[in-house]
Amino acid sequence: xxxxxxxxxxxxxxxxxxxxxxxxVARPAFGLLLLAGIGCAAxxxxxxxxxxxxxxxxxxxxxxxxxxxxxxxxxxxxxGDVQAAIEPLARAHEIYPGHFDALRNYAEALVQLPxxxxxxxxxxxxxxxxxxxxxxxxxxxxxxAEANLQAGRATKEESFFLEAERxxxxxxxxxxxxxxxxxxxxxxxxxxGDFEGALRHxxxxxxxxLDHVSVxxxxxxxxxxxxxxxxxxxxxxxxxxxAPMDPAVxxxxxxxxxxxx
Numbered sequence: 001x002x003x004x005x006x007x008x009x010x011x012x013x014x015x016x017x018x019x020x021x022x023x024x025v026a027r028p029a030f031g032l033l034l035l036a037g038i039g040c041a042a043x044x045x046x047x048x049x050x051x052x053x054x055x056x057x058x059x060x061x062x063x064x065x066x067x068x069x070x071x072x073x074x075x076x077x078x079x080g081d082v083q084a085a086i087e088p089l090a091r092a093h094e095i096y097p098g099h100f101d102a103l104r105n106y107a108e109a110l111v112q113l114p115x116x117x118x119x120x121x122x123x124x125x126x127x128x129x130x131x132x133x134x135x136x137x138x139x140x141x142x143x144x145a146e147a148n149l150q151a152g153r154a155t156k157e158e159s160f161f162l163e164a165e166r167x168x169x170x171x172x173x174x175x176x177x178x179x180x181x182x183x184x185x186x187x188x189x190x191x192x193g194d195f196e197g198a199l200r201h202x203x204x205x206x207x208x209x210l211d212h213v214s215v216x217x218x219x220x221x222x223x224x225x226x227x228x229x230x231x232x233x234x235x236x237x238x239x240x241x242x243a244p245m246d247p248a249v250x251x252x253x254x255x256x257x258x259x260x261x
Contacts, residue, residue: 051075066095070102077109083117085109103130104139111146120151138175141167145184152191164188179210183218195225213243217252232256 055072062068073089076082089106096102107130110123127147131140145167152160165188171181182205189197202219205211216239223232236256239249 052079064095066092066099066102069095070099070105073102073109074105077105082109082112086113086119100130100133103133104143107143107147111143111150113150115150115153118150118154120147120154123147123150136174138171141171141174142180142184145171145188149184149187149191152188158192161188161191164191177205177208177210179205179212179215181205182210183215186218186222190222190225195222198222199226211242213239213246213249216242217248220252 052072052075055068055075058065058068059072069088070092073085073087073092076085076088086106086109089102089109092099092102093106103126107123107127110119110126113119113123124144124147127140127143131137131144134140145164148160148164148167151157152164165185168181168184168188171178182201186198186201189195189201199219199222202215202222205215206219216235220232220235220239223229223235233256236249236252239246240253243249
């Protein structure tokens with residue numbers, strides 16, 4: 001296009017009549033070519049507004065590309081569409097089962113599904129495969145715990161909650177303590193209706209200085225379930241002082257201000 005611009009600008013200055021006639025033809029041709037170039041560039045640019053479109057175009061030409069399936073799945077995860085992420089990630093894992101990160105993203109997507117749409121046994125199988133591949137990886141054990149929590153909530157079977165608690169606490173054997181470990185263990189106890197046990201896990205987290213605001217908010221919920229409203233209110237105020245602008249804190253404050261039903 002740059003060369004055509006230069007030539008089109010020079011043509012009117014050439015005195016030769018044949019060339020002048022060529023200029024009359026070249027100008028509209030150049031205009032059409034320029035419009036076509038702008039149209040193609042704009043169409044291509046529109047594809048870049050969403051990375052998922054780029055991966056879909058890649059898959060249209062290379063349907064067996066595990067990288068494209070993986071890219072589409074992770075793009076859906078980043079966009080917050082967990083359900084749409086699962087099948088592309090499953091396809092990526094099917095094509096290239098040896099890729100650990102694709103398997104990890106597949107497991108992460110499955111454990112994020114809400115209870116009503118959970119694929120519990122699939123999540124247990126996939127997180128189990130990940131744990132077998134990386135037995136000392138605390139994140140793999142965390143995902144196994146999450147899958148068991150998901151299964152327990154869906155089936156109401158205590159065995160899943162017990163396994164979730166065991167897997168969560170086993171992370172302490174291979175990594176430094178984190179509040180998430182105690183939160184998952186507390187969630188398992190809450191699933192079984194053992195609110196005192198849940199509170200003990202959260203208190204252990206706080207005693208070790210693992211006082212992330214999420215731990216405090218879980219403690220607020222457990223204290224309310226135990227009927228200890230005054231302690232729950234004080235804990236919520238601590239969470240507010242710790243992270244006043246946190247959306248979860250704001251939501252908890254709003255809920256506490258609602259009249260009892």
